[in-house]
Amino acid sequence: MKRLYLCLFILIITTPSLLAQKDQAAKKTEPQIRQYWFVMLTAGDNRSQDSATAQKIQEAHLANIGRLYNEGKLKVAGPFGDDGKWIGLFILDCATREEAEKLVKTDPAVAAGRLVYEIHPWYTVPTGSFEPGKPKSPLF
Structure with missing residues (x-):
């Protein structure tokens, strides 16, 4: 059970960081008119x-x-x-x-x-x- 809580905790902590990196990568590849x-x-x-x-x-x-x-x-x-x-x-x-x-x-x-x-x-x-x-x- 502790292992499940630890995995959920790590997932909750790292998800916003991963999403932010994805947004930054998308912004870099968008062409600028x-x-x-x-x-x-x-x-x-x-x-x-x-x-x-x-x-x-x-x-x-x-x-x-x-x-x-x-x-x-x-x-x-x-x-x-x-x-x-x-x-x-x-x-x-x-x-x-x-x-x-x-x-x-x-x-x-x-x-x-x-x-x-x-x-x-x-x-x-x-x-x-x-x-x-x-x-x-x-x-x-």
């Missing part, structure tokens, strides 16, 4: 540059993409493959819309008026490309 900034790039009004100037702007645009990526601010960038109104997109990792706009305005194609933009908050789980901070290897 994070906000990013989705930037839609569309054709701007100033696209009348000669081909050499347009090429220089494009090269500077790509260099800026590489810089923002290497700084850990740009998580995704790329063009669309059709002839629609949408030219490309950025997904930025920064705290505010104002910071996102400041980063977009560093783009030479935006500064030249070849591209215009819309900025929207966008949410996902920070895994893969969306992990916070600088990338492990540079883009360019």
